[in-house]
Amino acid sequence: LDEGITCIGCGSLFQTTDPDQAGYIKASKLHDYLAGLTSPDDPIDLLCERCFKLRHYNQIQPVALESSHFQKILSAIADKKALVLYLIDLFDVSGSMINGISRFIGNNPIVIVGNKADVLPKSVKKHKLADWLQREAGKQGIQAVRTIVLSADKGDAGETLLNEIDDYLDRYPEIYVVGVTNVGKSTLINQIIKALSGKGSVITTSRFPGTTLDRIVIPLTEKTAIIDTPGIIHASQMTHVVSPKDYKYLLPNKEIKARTFQLQSGQTIFFGSLGWMDFLNRQNISITAYFENNLMLHRGKTEKSSDFFRLQAGKTLLPITESAMDWISQEIKVLPGQDVVISGLGWVTFRNSTTIRLHLPKGVAFSVRQAEI
Numbered sequence: 001l002d003e004g005i006t007c008i009g010c011g012s013l014f015q016t017t018d019p020d021q022a023g024y025i026k027a028s029k030l031h032d033y034l035a036g037l038t039s040p041d042d043p044i045d046l047l048c049e050r051c052f053k054l055r056h057y058n059q060i061q062p063v064a065l066e067s068s069h070f071q072k073i074l075s076a077i078a079d080k081k082a083l084v085l086y087l088i089d090l091f092d093v094s095g096s097m098i099n100g101i102s103r104f105i106g107n108n109p110i111v112i113v114g115n116k117a118d119v120l121p122k123s124v125k126k127h128k129l130a131d132w133l134q135r136e137a138g139k140q141g142i143q144a145v146r147t148i149v150l151s152a153d154k155g156d157a158g159e160t161l162l163n164e165i166d167d168y169l170d171r172y173p174e175i176y177v178v179g180v181t182n183v184g185k186s187t188l189i190n191q192i193i194k195a196l197s198g199k200g201s202v203i204t205t206s207r208f209p210g211t212t213l214d215r216i217v218i219p220l221t222e223k224t225a226i227i228d229t230p231g232i233i234h235a236s237q238m239t240h241v242v243s244p245k246d247y248k249y250l251l252p253n254k255e256i257k258a259r260t261f262q263l264q265s266g267q268t269i270f271f272g273s274l275g276w277m278d279f280l281n282r283q284n285i286s287i288t289a290y291f292e293n294n295l296m297l298h299r300g301k302t303e304k305s306s307d308f309f310r311l312q313a314g315k316t317l318l319p320i321t322e323s324a325m326d327w328i329s330q331e332i333k334v335l336p337g338q339d340v341v342i343s344g345l346g347w348v349t350f351r352n353s354t355t356i357r358l359h360l361p362k363g364v365a366f367s368v369r370q371a372e373i
């Protein structure tokens, strides 16, 4: 295998020895390919077992990606003349942020792409969202030349984005697409390729995190290329404590409905069995919750909440965390116009100042930010 043939789906080097590792392919299949028994004009057929299963049966076999490996790929960008497209999932902005991204990419220009705009309520204005995202990224020390909001999987590579790429391609012949797993990198790249060259879909996309394992270079012209990088997996996201079959409660694929609640003091809202929020306010308040529509939001009395949780976890309260675990409680003071975000799950917007107590599985991150919507 010294030719270094890679899987068209994930970019891993093929190997025929370890089915549990990236790039595994049956020796006979590879042999047929190398012997020209299958058409080399049709490289889409040469997928590793993992990508093959993903494409044909929607199955996932998780493969761990070393974070140092990821950092090595990213830090190589600093030495190149590259335009960096930094993808953010608009439904999970904090979970999409990559620590130290500015350091990795050196002086190269960065365009922030807020993807999956279609899952937010239709009433939300895209330019407002872009302004908000640019400000939030600025707080993380990221100075983007531009911030664009779009929906890659709705066939929308974004006129503005394509123009931006056009403007830079002369001076920056490589386009690096970076982002955490599942933000839609492969989907966006497919759209860009389609728009720039008229080619069809060549990169594996899936609903499961962790599909792209290594750098994939896709030439656009003789001098220019677009590069897909592996997505780092954020360990503090809710997806890590939920079984993949329950991702349908976490990852929206269509417009989420804003759910508004009027709350009295002493009330609690459960987010399925994945966490709950006690409201310690004295007056009535109103909140709006943005979660996957399937996720059960249940309001009850705080004083009865532990009994209710014990009886209803996995029944009324769906989904449930994968295994019994420790819970962490945190008291948070919230101001009007702020969101309390549960990483990888969703957020609650507050119109009044109040204090809450948030209960989450240990290891799942939360944050408070200026309201996204």
Ligand code: GDP
Residues within 6 Å of the ligand: 115, 116, 117, 118, 119, 150, 151, 152, 153, 154, 179, 180, 181, 182, 183, 184, 185, 186, 187, 188, 204, 205, 206, 207, 208, 209, 210, 211, 212, 231, 252, 253, 254
């Ligand atoms: P990657 O891991 O960053 O390469 O992400 P993929 O391109 O594989 O996409 C991850 C998941 O997000 C897939 O299920 C895509 O269909 C979905 N996805 C990508 N773009 C969009 C979008 O604009 N809107 C919605 N609703 N889903 C998207």
